[in-house]
Amino acid sequence: MSAPAKKPLPESSAPGPAHPARPRSEVRARAKSWTVGERPLGMLLNRALQRRGGGDSEVFLALHPRGGNVVVRFSRRRGDDPRDPVQRERAHGGGPRHPNLVHVMGGGSIDGQSYVVREAVEGVPLDVVVEALAARGAVLGPPLVAMLGLRLARALDHLHRRGGTDGLVHGDVRPRNVILSRSGQVRLLDLGSAQPMGDAVVLAPRSGAARFRDAPSPSLRPEAAVDVHMLGRTLATLALGAWPSAARLHDALPELVPEVARFVLPCLAPPAERPSSSAVFARLIHQALPGIEGWGERDLVRALRSRGRPGAESGLRRRSWA
The missing domain is CATH 3.30.200.20 (Phosphorylase Kinase; domain 1)
Structure with a gap:
């Protein structure tokens, strides 16, 4: 469970200005x-x-x-x-x-x-959940992937809208930065790659994050599309139990999990063709799975406690891609 709220600690020194790193x-x-x-x-x-x-x-x-x-x-x-x-x-x-x-x-x-x-949030990261399910031959089913996607889209929308037009781009949306609390609550953490939207400085991906991000480009400024792309890759990993090459993904996802493909593949399109915001992405999820609001955190907890037995009741799917 989340720790009780506390007053922020006082700043012992102010953060430095945004400028390129020193030699x-x-x-x-x-x-x-x-x-x-x-x-x-x-x-x-x-x-x-x-x-x-x-x-x-x-x-x-x-x-x-x-x-x-x-x-x-x-x-x-x-x-x-x-x-x-x-x-x-x-x-x-x-x-x-x-x-x-x-x-x-x-x-x-x-x-x-x-x-x-x-x-402090007591729970486990999503990458550990994926590995544990894969070891039992299971992955999260489409409703649970979509439910997680909605929760993360809401978190990103909060960041993107923070401070009005000068919102933040998270910049490191991947399974290891998503915590599932004991109650099943989905929590996005780690603002170590966060940037104001439109920031002139283009940060290189941190260790382990490159496969979830676009190819580095000096023209790719921090925008909502960066987070939408990373969220799509994260959800594809949850649906398949592993991350395939980009070439195989466009074949594997529609064939194995067509419901998930309908809202994930648009996130992986070129930046100008992606959902323009995490709120638009959330609407794609509702269109792909109209009954998704009937699924919640309790269903996720029940699925993870089902000992990896795939089936409609458990919310898990048999892993059929490697």
């Missing part, structure tokens, strides 16, 4: 490496949470001095670097809460090392 020769030495049992700013680090592919930061479950658990993320870099994911999350986090987003409570820096504090 490597000017970047300061690597930041301090934290260990379980230490107490930065009074927060007791209880457990390391870092997973594979997370070399840009250290992440811990910590006990907040005002009570309750939080997640603390420390940058592995020192000094001002606007491309640092922790600094980006610190700069773009906060703001109004949304039920499908993990809330950023605050952040700052300790001796030039940036950190950010998030609410």
Whole structure:
């Protein structure tokens, strides 16, 4: 379950301005490496949470001095670097809460090392769910894929509309950045690649994210279409249990899961031909599966507890693609 709401921590230093990274020769030495049992700013680090592919930061479950658990993320870099994911999350986090987003409570820096504090959500990442189901020969059925897609589309729409016309692009929508809480609530996290819409700086994909993003292009500015594309690839992975090559995807998805293909394939079209927003994408889901509002988080929890037995009642489908 989500941790109870707490007041944001005060900023101990302001985030740096948005400008290109300094030459490597000017970047300061690597930041301090934290260990379980230490107490930065009074927060007791209880457990390391870092997973594979997370070399840009250290992440811990910590006990907040005002009570309750939080997640603390420390940058592995020192000094001002606007491309640092922790600094980006610190700069773009906060703001109004949304039920499908993990809330950023605050952040700052300790001796030039940036950190950010998030609410703690007890659950498992979507990539772990996909792997566990695949090991049992199952994948999520179309209604559950669509239900997850709607929840994530709402989270993205919240980011895209934040601050009026100057919304945020998440920039790293992939299974490992989606948490399923114990109750089945879908939560998108990690604003380490977030950018204001239309930002002049084009960030390179982080480790492991390249296959979910468009091919790098200096002309591809951060827009809603970037997140829509990544969401489509994420949902295709859920429906198939793995990510095929782009060439095979356009054959495999319509053949094996035609309902999902109707709302995923438009996301993978060239940017100008994609759904113009996550809200438009949500309408595609409703058109493909008109009864989708009858499916919810409880159905997802029931499916994951069904021991991987495919069938209409469980909401799972037998994995038929490898």
